[in-house]
Amino acid sequence: MTDLRSEPASAQAHEIILRFEDGVEKRITVAAGEYVLDAALRQEIALVHQCRSGSCSTCVAQMMDGDLRMDPSRAHSLIPAEIVQGRRLLCSTLAHADSSVRLDYPSDLLEEAGPKLFSATVEDAAMVSDTVVRLVLKAPRGIDFAYHSGQYVRVKVPGTDQWRSYSMASLPRDLPKLEFLIRLILGGAMSEYLTARCEPGDEIEVEGPLGAFILRESPAPHVFVAGGTGVAPIISMLDSIRRRSGVKPPMLLSFGCASDSQFFYRDEVELRAAWMPQLRLRLSADRVEDPASGLVQGNPVQVLTPEDAADPDTVAYLCGPPPMIEAARRRLNELGVDPEHIYAEQFVAS
Amino acid sequence: MGVGARKVAAKAVSPHREYEPYLEAKWGLKNHWYPAAFTHEVPDKLVKGVMIAGHEIALRRGKGGKVYALADRCAHRGVRISKKSMCLTDEHLTCWYHGFTYGLEDGVLKTILASPDDAQIGKTRIRTYPTHEKNGMIWVFVGDEDFKPVPPLTSDLPMRVPKEYDPNPVAFILDDNTFVRGIHRTGDSNWRLAVENGFDPGHVLIHYDNVFIAATDRKLALGWQPKSPEAVEVIDLPEGPKGIMNRYDPHLNLYNYINENAVTGMKVYGKQEYYVRTSMWVPGVLLVEHWPVTNWAQYEFYVPIDDTHHEYWEIIVGHCNSEEDRKEAEFKYTNFFEPLGLLEFNNRDLFAREAMQDFYEKMDGWNQEQLCKLDAVVVGWRKLAARFNRGIQAPPPGADRKD
Ligand SMILES: Cc1cc2nc3c(=O)[nH]c(=O)nc-3n(C[C@H](O)[C@H](O)[C@H](O)COP(=O)(O)OP(=O)(O)OC[C@H]3O[C@@H](n4cnc5c(N)ncnc54)[C@H](O)[C@@H]3O)c2cc1C
Ligand code: FES
Ligand code: FES
Ligand SMILES: [Fe+2]
Numbered sequence: 001m002t003d004l005r006s007e008p009a010s011a012q013a014h015e016i017i018l019r020f021e022d023g024v025e026k027r028i029t030v031a032a033g034e035y036v037l038d039a040a041l042r043q044e045i046a047l048v049h050q051c052r053s054g055s056c057s058t059c060v061a062q063m064m065d066g067d068l069r070m071d072p073s074r075a076h077s078l079i080p081a082e083i084v085q086g087r088r089l090l091c092s093t094l095a096h097a098d099s100s101v102r103l104d105y106p107s108d109l110l111e112e113a114g115p116k117l118f119s120a121t122v123e124d125a126a127m128v129s130d131t132v133v134r135l136v137l138k139a140p141r142g143i144d145f146a147y148h149s150g151q152y153v154r155v156k157v158p159g160t161d162q163w164r165s166y167s168m169a170s171l172p173r174d175l176p177k178l179e180f181l182i183r184l185i186l187g188g189a190m191s192e193y194l195t196a197r198c199e200p201g202d203e204i205e206v207e208g209p210l211g212a213f214i215l216r217e218s219p220a221p222h223v224f225v226a227g228g229t230g231v232a233p234i235i236s237m238l239d240s241i242r243r244r245s246g247v248k249p250p251m252l253l254s255f256g257c258a259s260d261s262q263f264f265y266r267d268e269v270e271l272r273a274a275w276m277p278q279l280r281l282r283l284s285a286d287r288v289e290d291p292a293s294g295l296v297q298g299n300p301v302q303v304l305t306p307e308d309a310a311d312p313d314t315v316a317y318l319c320g321p322p323p324m325i326e327a328a329r330r331r332l333n334e335l336g337v338d339p340e341h342i343y344a345e346q347f348v349a350s
Numbered sequence: 351m352g353v354g355a356r357k358v359a360a361k362a363v364s365p366h367r368e369y370e371p372y373l374e375a376k377w378g379l380k381n382h383w384y385p386a387a388f389t390h391e392v393p394d395k396l397v398k399g400v401m402i403a404g405h406e407i408a409l410r411r412g413k414g415g416k417v418y419a420l421a422d423r424c425a426h427r428g429v430r431i432s433k434k435s436m437c438l439t440d441e442h443l444t445c446w447y448h449g450f451t452y453g454l455e456d457g458v459l460k461t462i463l464a465s466p467d468d469a470q471i472g473k474t475r476i477r478t479y480p481t482h483e484k485n486g487m488i489w490v491f492v493g494d495e496d497f498k499p500v501p502p503l504t505s506d507l508p509m510r511v512p513k514e515y516d517p518n519p520v521a522f523i524l525d526d527n528t529f530v531r532g533i534h535r536t537g538d539s540n541w542r543l544a545v546e547n548g549f550d551p552g553h554v555l556i557h558y559d560n561v562f563i564a565a566t567d568r569k570l571a572l573g574w575q576p577k578s579p580e581a582v583e584v585i586d587l588p589e590g591p592k593g594i595m596n597r598y599d600p601h602l603n604l605y606n607y608i609n610e611n612a613v614t615g616m617k618v619y620g621k622q623e624y625y626v627r628t629s630m631w632v633p634g635v636l637l638v639e640h641w642p643v644t645n646w647a648q649y650e651f652y653v654p655i656d657d658t659h660h661e662y663w664e665i666i667v668g669h670c671n672s673e674e675d676r677k678e679a680e681f682k683y684t685n686f687f688e689p690l691g692l693l694e695f696n697n698r699d700l701f702a703r704e705a706m707q708d709f710y711e712k713m714d715g716w717n718q719e720q721l722c723k724l725d726a727v728v729v730g731w732r733k734l735a736a737r738f739n740r741g742i743q744a745p746p747p748g749a750d751r752k753d
Contacts, residue, residue: 125355133355195354242371245494245741275371275736 017100018045019064020107021216030095036068037090046110047090047103048212050165054092056346057325058212061090066099077322077346079330085339104340105212109148115208118143120178122202125194129264131184132229133194135166137204139176145208147172149215149236150317150345153208157189159197164190165210165350167233167319171240178206181232181265213319213345215240220313222251223337225300225328227320230347231255231265234319238272238279248278252308256284256300260293301327309335318344366717369732373716374742377749378403378541378654381493381740382633383506385534385651385663389486392417397443399432402492402661403654404746407479408432409488410454413440418454419479419490425459426450452476485523485530487665493741501589501740508629508637508649509591516627520639520647521669529679532649532665533692537700539707541634541660544652545731547703548636549628551576551596551605552724556698558618562642562690569620571607575724580604582727584734585629592738593637594730595629630731632738642691645669657745658711662700664692 011032018026018040030039037059040047049059054076063086070076070083074092088101120137128134137155139145147153152167170179184191215237222241226234234253241248253272257263263285273279284296284303296303301324309316314337318328325344332342366373384402387409392398398409399422408422408431422430424445434446442460444451449463457475462468480491480500491500504510504524511519521528537544547553551574557563563570574596576582581604585593597604610617627639636650651663666687670676709715721729 126358127355128358135355197353198355199353243742246496247498247740271367271370274368274733277737 014066014095015098016066016068016095018047018061019100019102021102021104022106022108024107026107033094035071035091036088036093036095036101040090046114048105048110049091050210051348052091054089055322056348057089057344059090061088061093061101061103062086062340063088064100064102066095067097068093068095068099068101070094077326079326079333081333082329082339087339102340104216104343105214109212109214115210116143116145117205117207118145119203120206122198122200122204123177124200125198128181129262131262132264133182133184134169135180135182135194135198137178137180137206139178139206141176145175147209149240150213150233150343151209151211152213152233152345153178153206153210154350155190155207156205157193158202158204159193160189162189163207163350165347167211167213167236167345168209169232169235171236171243173243181229181235183229211345213317213343215317216315216343218313218315218341219247219249220315220341221309221311222249223304223308223314223316223332224251224253224255225304225316225318225320225324226253226255227300227324228257228347230318230320230324230345231269232319233345234317235265235268235272237317238276242272242276248276251276251279252282253279254282254284254300254303254308256286256298256303258285259287260285260290260295263293263295299324299327301331304328304331304335306335309337312336312338313341315341316343318342320347322346322348365729369729369736371739371742372542372732372736375542375735375739376540376657377743377745378492379633379735379739379741380743381491381497383482383489383491383501383503384633384653385487386419386481386490387488388534389483389488392488395435395437397432397435397437399430400490401655402490403743404656404749405479405492406430407490407492408443409481409490410437410443411440412454417481417483417488418443419481420452420454420457421476421478423476424450425474425476485525485528487523487530493743497740505590506631506633506635507591508593508631508635509585509587511639516639518645520645521667523649523665523667527669527671529668529670529676529683530665531679531683531688532663533688534651534661534663535700536655537652537660537662537703538658539660539703540658540710541652541654543703543706543710544660544662545630545634545636546728547699547706548650548652549596549630549731550724550728552722553699553702556702557695560695560698562695563620565690567620567622568624569609569618569622570624571609571618572611572616573608573724574598575606575608576726577604577606579726582730584730586738591631592734593629593631594727594734596627596727598625598627600625632735634735642666642687642695646687648691654743656749658707664696666692 013031016028028040028043050056054074057077068088071092120139123138124136126134152165154163154165156163166180169181224234273281284298288297316332318325325346386400392409400407406422407419422432429447431445436444436446438444442451451461453460457478459474477495482489482503510522583595626641629637634652638648641648646668649665653661
């Protein structure tokens with residue numbers, strides 16, 4: 001393989017074809033030294049993205065042909081195997097030739113539910129464990145707000161100018177109710193609000209929906225890997241699967257928390273498994289203090305086995321802290337899961 | 351409440367949530383087989399309309415007498431096609447109004463009597479439903495058109511009773527050499543109340559003073575009270591039926607038969623010990639083995655129509671290996687099983703379900719009910735239906751207007 005770093009960046013503009021999941025194609029021109037995402041946005045083509053700095057992975061695309069390279073001067077979150085397979089983070093990708101990429105979301109994803117700004121009310125905030133709060137917001141009636149299971153919103157921490165991102169654990173059909181699972185971080189702005197100031201009736205600014213971490217239709221086995229409050233969008237996805245038409249796929253949820261005493265929502269995930277015989281659970285904790293807890297020792301990635309991904313068409317949904325996502329991608333790659341069938345949301349500091 | 355997130359109890363899941371999907375299933379379970387009509391109700395040259403779980407369905411015979419089921423709403427102006435039968439060929443279903451004519455096999459618009467060169471032809475369609483006909487009954491697979499593969503009808507019927515469960519198994523409704531006859535009628539209650547009445551071990555009280563019981567001197571208890579969890583068995587056959595059985599088998603001795611009540615002095619007068627066994631199967635099919643008499647069986651189907659009505663099917667099934675058997679079965683059915691069993695005896699059941707409807711429909715009954723020791727099997731059924739349904743039927747468009 002050529003050493004990418006030694007080659008000079010392309011000095012001319014190139015045409016890039018963007019192929020969306022729904023078959024729609026759009027063409028953009030990318031200037032010399034310009035990132036593909038920036039070029040698309042400049043040409044008013046909405047692409048899913050978030051951090052614009054190579055870390056969150058939301059802007060990931062699959063190169064089909066041509067020559068697209070990650071900017072060698074930027075750190076990014078792709079693993080080498082993914083680069084080889086043609087995965088690119090468009091926010092940090094430079095064009096060296098006319099190329100085409102495939103995007104794993106429909107072209108109207110951002111149009112149909114373009115982010116809205118509205119003010120919601122706190123209906124409830126409950127500690128579901130020592131470190132996790134379930135926040136229930138109520139959106140105002142009559143606003144044009146819809147989303148897909150897996151997406152998130154940004155909320156403004158009351159009394160501050162800070163915005164934080166949270167994934168919905170509830171279903172679109174539960175609107176106007178929006179339910180979140182939020183991990184408390186010592187000294188965190190949102191955490192401080194939730195533990196010390198939050199009261200039912202508080203007004204909270206919300207912007208959304210955002211994100212391309214959405215459920216796809218596939219009859220193939222589904223593997224869900226959730227770390228901590230990363231289980232929030234997964235719960236919404238499981239509930240969507242339960243309610244949608246057609247035959248349900250075989251599903252595995254590998255859900256882990258730091259310790260058994262911090263494990264939360266166990267009864268909720270067990271309910272989903274009781275309602276859907278197709279769903280298997282693997283519940284783990286890094287530290288198991290009480291062997292009677294029945295939790296597997298380890299993290300939700302370590303406990304994955306080759307049998308879990310035996311079907312070559314397996315699709316995987318990962319959500320949690322960045323190191324877990326990276327480990328899960330690596331592990332699923334090893335187990336033979338097609339990187340294009342791995343969808344992830346990373347809870348980076350927002 | 352003070353400021354900051356409130357603390358909640360460690361175990362916050364209410365028992366109702368264990369069967370939450372069942373509570374959502376006001377309009378029934380979808381992607382299941384349901385009986386739609388008796389064979390004799392769909393003669394040639396008739397379009398028969400039925401409603402199951404909010405689906406309006408037109409039944410009609412085609413080539414070779416095969417029964418087809420199609421959506422019973424014309425794509426043109428939305429009338430029910432079954433409102434007036436217009437049968438022109440054995441390959442088409444024609445709407446009586448302007449003559450939209452659909453293929454029985456695929457539901458595609460093949461011609462319009464009043465507009466034969468219309469641009470709509472070949473472009474529009476009405477949906478179709480899989481059907482099965484056997485032993486005088488027509489079944490339809492009701493649910494999503496894209497639910498593939500369609501599971502076998504046997505997965506939505508009671509299991510064929512194996513020898514381990516009964517050395518003298520009753521007949522199976524789909525078998526050859528089987529006598530199958532019965533009735534169906536509409537009950538004014540939600541389908542779930544019908545199911546829950548059907549095999550409730552406490553409900554035998556409503557049959558206490560029934561002529562059938564008194565005339566046969568049967569010792570039918572005031573109530574059958576389970577002694578232990580083994581009294582109720584969940585049966586989960588891979589790819590097959592899912593059911594829950596009251597193990598009334600005498601040799602197992604798992605129930606207390608309550609034959610008198612000390613406080614009121616009420617007691618059972620019948621002397622004849624009698625063995626039956628009941629089981630309930632997803633999507634709501636009751637099997638009563640050895641009923642109305644030993645070696646016979648009664649099947650009951652509680653087919654959701656809409657959120658406040660169900661079609662109550664009562665079917666007598668028996669072994670029948672010769673013409674002589676058939677004549678005898680006809681005689682018993684006509685002069686005993688139907689008048690005394692299906693009508694006289696089961697009228698009490700219909701009465702009880704309809705009496706529950708107001709409470710569950712208007713007074714939040716699902717949350718207000720206070721279940722007792724008798725009801726373990728009812729809760730068991732709810733969980734079973736919550737787990738093994740192939741989908742919860744959503745109300746048809748416009749159905750919730752009145753709410
Ligand atoms: C797309 C997206 C969806 C998200 N969804 C959820 C969700 O559903 N539930 C949820 O609990 N969180 C979610 N997060 C993370 C969340 O947005 C906040 O970052 C987190 O709640 C911390 O907010 P805070 O105001 O309490 O702490 P802050 O005031 O932001 O931070 C306090 C300190 O903690 C560090 N820190 C912040 N976040 C993290 C982190 N995730 N890991 C390690 N250190 C951190 C900060 O760097 C800082 O030093 C999501 C993030 C993204 C990008
Ligand atoms: S937007 Fe490209 S990695 Fe975050
Ligand atoms: S309404 Fe049926 S043909 Fe016009
Ligand atoms: Fe009864």
